[in-house]
Amino acid sequence: MKKSFLAALLLFFALFVTQASASGHEAGGHESVAVTQQAAQEVTHDKSVWELLKSFYKTTGIYAFTTPQKGMVNGEGEPVSDFHQTWGRLIMIGITLLLFYLAIAKGFEPLLLIPIGFGGLLANIPFANMTADHGFLGVIYNAGIANEFFPLLIFMGVGAMTDFGPMLANPKTALLGGAAQFGIFGTLVGAAALSQYTPLFDFSLQDCAAISIIGGADGPTSIFIATKLAPDLLGAIAVAAYSYMALVPVIQPPIMKALTSAKERVIVMKQQRKVHRLEKLFLPLIVLGLSILLLPESTPLIGAFTFGNFAKESGVVDRLSDTMQNALINIVTILLGLGVGSKLAAEKFLVGDTLGILILGLVAFAVGTAAGVLMAKLMNKFSDEPINPLIGAAGVSAVPMAARVVNKVGMDAKPGNVLLMHAMGPNVAGVIGSAVAAGVLISIFN
Numbered sequence: 001m002k003k004s005f006l007a008a009l010l011l012f013f014a015l016f017v018t019q020a021s022a023s024g025h026e027a028g029g030h031e032s033v034a035v036t037q038q039a040a041q042e043v044t045h046d047k048s049v050w051e052l053l054k055s056f057y058k059t060t061g062i063y064a065f066t067t068p069q070k071g072m073v074n075g076e077g078e079p080v081s082d083f084h085q086t087w088g089r090l091i092m093i094g095i096t097l098l099l100f101y102l103a104i105a106k107g108f109e110p111l112l113l114i115p116i117g118f119g120g121l122l123a124n125i126p127f128a129n130m131t132a133d134h135g136f137l138g139v140i141y142n143a144g145i146a147n148e149f150f151p152l153l154i155f156m157g158v159g160a161m162t163d164f165g166p167m168l169a170n171p172k173t174a175l176l177g178g179a180a181q182f183g184i185f186g187t188l189v190g191a192a193a194l195s196q197y198t199p200l201f202d203f204s205l206q207d208c209a210a211i212s213i214i215g216g217a218d219g220p221t222s223i224f225i226a227t228k229l230a231p232d233l234l235g236a237i238a239v240a241a242y243s244y245m246a247l248v249p250v251i252q253p254p255i256m257k258a259l260t261s262a263k264e265r266v267i268v269m270k271q272q273r274k275v276h277r278l279e280k281l282f283l284p285l286i287v288l289g290l291s292i293l294l295l296p297e298s299t300p301l302i303g304a305f306t307f308g309n310f311a312k313e314s315g316v317v318d319r320l321s322d323t324m325q326n327a328l329i330n331i332v333t334i335l336l337g338l339g340v341g342s343k344l345a346a347e348k349f350l351v352g353d354t355l356g357i358l359i360l361g362l363v364a365f366a367v368g369t370a371a372g373v374l375m376a377k378l379m380n381k382f383s384d385e386p387i388n389p390l391i392g393a394a395g396v397s398a399v400p401m402a403a404r405v406v407n408k409v410g411m412d413a414k415p416g417n418v419l420l421m422h423a424m425g426p427n428v429a430g431v432i433g434s435a436v437a438a439g440v441l442i443s444i445f446n
Contacts, residue, residue: 064126065090075132080347088346089124096120096344099239108246112219115334116242119341120235120349130342137342145234145339148227150332151220152304157329158220158399158431159284159308160321166424168279169272172379173391173422177429179375180395181437183215183368188441191360201356206230209441211357214241215364216434217248217396223340224301225438228446235343236354240361245398251362252369252393252405259373260389264380265413267388269422277313284310287432291439297446298439305435369393372426394423397430 047055057063068082081088099117103110122130123137130137144150167174191208195201203211210230213222214237222241226234244251257265284306291302312321343349376392390410394402403423410419 059127061126074345074347075129075135075138078347084347084350085126088350089126092124092344092346092349093121095349096124096341102243102246109242111333112242112337113246115337116239116341116344119338120344121341122338123342123345131345137338140335141339141342143339144332144335145223145227146231148224148300150336150339151224151227152300153332154220154329154336155301155304155435156308157324157332159305159310160312160324161329162305162309162312162399162428162431163424164280164283164309164428165275166272166421167426167428168275168283170422170425172383172387173425174429175379176372176375176392176395176426177397177431177433178395179392180368180372180397180426180430181216181433182371183364183366183396184212184434184437184441186367186371187215187360187364188212190363201353203353203356204230206445207233207353209445210237211360212364213237213434213438213441214244214357214361215368215396216430216437217241217245217365217368217398217402218431218434219245220336221301221397221434221438223336225441228442232348233353233357235340235345235349236357237361238340239344239349240358244361244365245401248396248398248401249405249408251365252402253409255366255369256373256390256393256406256409259370260377262413264377264389265410266417267380267386268414268417269388269391269419270385272421277315280313281310284313291436295436295439295443297443298436301435301438302432305431365396368396372396376426388417388419388422391419391423391426394425394427395430395433397427397434399427399431400424402430403427 065086068085072080072085074080096117099113099120102108103113103117119137122128129135131141132138133142144153167177188208191201191203191211192205195203195208206229210222210226210228210233213225216222219238219242223234223238226237230237288299288302288306291299308321308324311317311324372392372395373389374392375395376387376389380387380389388410390406390413394406396402403420406423407418407420410417
């Protein structure tokens with residue numbers, strides 16, 4: 001009996017202790033939750049509708065355009081001034097709209113100006129940081145422009161579209177392509193002198209070299225050399241190069257007419273001979289071989305160009321040639337334009353150096369055009385066969401627009417005087433000439 005009573009007492013005591021422990025834990029848990037809730041209420045509070053709207057307003061573009069932030073940095077981590085955050089962005093958006101107008105309404109290089117302009121528009125959107133390394137434009141820039149890949153692909157496509165027949169039919173016209181490069185080296189000397197002896201500009205020799213290549217009117221080459229020698233000036237150099245390429249029909253005719261007489265402009269050139277297929281096949285290999293022996297720095301550009309041309313002239317890889325001429329060059333043009341446009345952010349473009357680049361680039365282009373025309377005038381004096389000096393203007397490498405402009409001016413002077421194929425000789429020679437000039441500048445200044 002005692003044993004039964006003792007066992008019942010122990011069982012009751014065990015149940016009591018268990019219940020007490022559970023109650024203690026429960027009470028402690030409730031107390032902990034209550035303390036946490038109280039602390040949360042002390043730290044946070046409910047926002048009113050007005051405060052929510054105010055917070056939203058501070059994330060809008062309207063707020064960013066009107067209220068500059070202290071310590072603001074761009075996608076590359078560089079500080080952005082109050083002006084560049086506000087009016088600078090608005091000005092750059094206006095410039096991109098101007099590029100759209102030139103491309104759509106005037107038809108000036110729309111395949112290039114539209115991607116560049118849209119890239120510039122995206123680069124000036126506040127808060128988005130599209131130019132950062134992991135941003136939309138930053139990824140494109142690092143993938144193909146920072147490493148010079150996209151310009152080389154463009155040159156490959158240009159090579160596949162180029163016909164060296166006119167130059168081979170009249171090899172003397174290749175000299176005109178070389179003469180037009182005088183604008184590059186003349187502007188290099190002039191820009192260096194202005195930077196050295198005047199307070200107008202403060203360009204280094206590398207900057208001057210990158211700016212001077214605009215005189216060749218070759219966008220991919222300008223981007224290639226700017227990336228190597230003056231990456232901070234890439235946006236302004238690229239926009240200047242492509243803008244002047246687009247403005248060839250506006251800039252060149254007055255120079256051509258000023259340097260030639262009415263008698264010279266009506267000169268009729270003889271029909272060209274037929275070029276053998278083997279000549280076209282061996283020329284790119286010869287050009288590449290000479291570049292390897294004399295100027296290896298130019299072989300990235302010339303190698304891509306000659307590969308595209310060799311594939312076309314071989315006649316056995318039409319699918320590859322067609323891809324380079326169409327699909328590949330179209331895709332790369334889109335990416336190249338957007339990547340270049342990433343350098344049109346206000347803090348990159350709206351600086352004092354940009355005006356200097358635009359002025360010097362125009363001088364380079366004008367001098368290159370004039371040098372080609374003057375060289376053609378000189379050749380006409382000593383040539384047994386007549387040479388129309390107008391074709392010298394096609395020595396700049398804006399293919400084929402410069403040749404078309406020459407043909408138009410010639411037709412205006414004498415209806416029926418077709419100079420297109422004669423002008424294509426110096427035009428394609430100018431492509432090689434600008435690539436060689438770029439190689440020389442990189443060899444000297446890199």
